[in-house]
Amino acid sequence: MSLKVAVQMDPIERINIRGDSTFALLLEAQQRGHAVSYYTPDRLALRGGEVFATVQPLQVRDQLGDHFKLGEPRRADIAEFDVVLLRQDPPFDLAYITTTHLLERAHPGTLVVNDPAQVRNAPEKMFVMEFPDLMPPTLITRDLAEIKAFRAEHGDIVMKPLYGKGGEAVFRLAREDLNFGSLYDLFAVTFREQWVVQKFLPAVKDGDKRIILVDGEFAGAVNRVPAPDDLRSNMVRGGTPKETDLTTREREICARIGPPLRERGLLFVGIDVIDGYLTEINVTSPTGIRAVKNLGGPDVAALIWDKIEAKRKT
Ligand SMILES: Nc1ncnc2c1ncn2[C@@H]1O[C@H](COP(=O)(O)OP(=O)(O)O)[C@@H](O)[C@H]1O
Ligand SMILES: [Mg+2]
Numbered sequence: 001m002s003l004k005v006a007v008q009m010d011p012i013e014r015i016n017i018r019g020d021s022t023f024a025l026l027l028e029a030q031q032r033g034h035a036v037s038y039y040t041p042d043r044l045a046l047r048g049g050e051v052f053a054t055v056q057p058l059q060v061r062d063q064l065g066d067h068f069k070l071g072e073p074r075r076a077d078i079a080e081f082d083v084v085l086l087r088q089d090p091p092f093d094l095a096y097i098t099t100t101h102l103l104e105r106a107h108p109g110t111l112v113v114n115d116p117a118q119v120r121n122a123p124e125k126m127f128v129m130e131f132p133d134l135m136p137p138t139l140i141t142r143d144l145a146e147i148k149a150f151r152a153e154h155g156d157i158v159m160k161p162l163y164g165k166g167g168e169a170v171f172r173l174a175r176e177d178l179n180f181g182s183l184y185d186l187f188a189v190t191f192r193e194q195w196v197v198q199k200f201l202p203a204v205k206d207g208d209k210r211i212i213l214v215d216g217e218f219a220g221a222v223n224r225v226p227a228p229d230d231l232r233s234n235m236v237r238g239g240t241p242k243e244t245d246l247t248t249r250e251r252e253i254c255a256r257i258g259p260p261l262r263e264r265g266l267l268f269v270g271i272d273v274i275d276g277y278l279t280e281i282n283v284t285s286p287t288g289i290r291a292v293k294n295l296g297g298p299d300v301a302a303l304i305w306d307k308i309e310a311k312r313k314t
Helices: 021-031 093-105 116-120 124-130 142-154 180-190 204-206 248-263 289-294 299-314
Strands: 004-010 035-039 044-047 050-060 069-070 074-077 085-087 111-113 138-141 157-161 171-173 195-199 208-214 217-225 241-244 270-272 277-281
Touching: 004 021, 004 050, 021 050, 021 289, 021 299, 044 093, 050 116, 050 277, 085 093, 093 116, 111 299, 124 138, 124 277, 138 142, 142 180, 142 195, 157 180, 171 180, 204 217, 208 248, 208 289, 208 299, 217 248, 217 289, 217 299, 248 270, 248 277, 289 299
Parallel strands: 004 035, 004 085, 085 111
Antiparallel strands: 035 050, 044 050, 050 069, 050 074, 138 195, 157 171, 157 195, 208 217, 208 270, 217 241, 270 277
């Protein structure tokens, strides 16, 4: 079966192919004989009832410095594609939200992965709050008195932006830290929205585990261990990927959240677990596919295409 696929992503010339999950998906699509077209979010438009984009045929190659070839641009109705991969990276801002509104017009006639309306409804650090019993104690607020009370109760805390990514502005505040007041002021002028206050999990030094679920089923995992001089496990912050298995608790977490993910059309999801506590459910543009495979794990890109192909058949 050959599908017409469009990928909505950030400029392909700038991606790091060694770690990029979108690139892994594109290599697999090409190998399966699907025809892939490429566009960046700024080429997507809505005129009357028609969602369209200026797209270019794309060929990919797993070679640094020579990883893509683009053909002639043409204006295409999104409805002509069987599948659109919604893969631009956060920030999850109004630009991002607007593309989900546009793509929502085309879905499900064109299968958008992940479902754009559901992506819009599930910001990573907000969606996860539907499962408070799986999480560390967490408060979403910008109210000083609420944060002080939470800090008095839990001692060591972490403060981080609600729409942060890649470890941006993640701070640990020990119980006695006198910088709290200034950090509060800095957050209050920097962010218009509420932010995340969370109990600090000391076991983060052993890693923050990325677990990938495909259509609600466990598909692969990679542990990310922070550098000795940093709190943050994100690979862009120097975290090291390590081979891993799931603990019993992590299997329970997958079993709990798998069915709601499947129901919502969130086909490719990455959850983050520190010390058995769920902290994020990434649905916008999850990563980890290449790290899992490089460490000898399953081929998640193949699992994702198996699912997409099965859905397009029915
Ligand atoms: N509650 C916490 N306890 C300990 N470390 C944390 C906590 N929250 C975040 N971190 C560290 O900061 C990193 C980034 O935080 P995260 O919540 O995953 O946001 P991001 O979206 O930026 O990845 C995590 O991978 C982890 O290393
Ligand atoms: Mg994270």
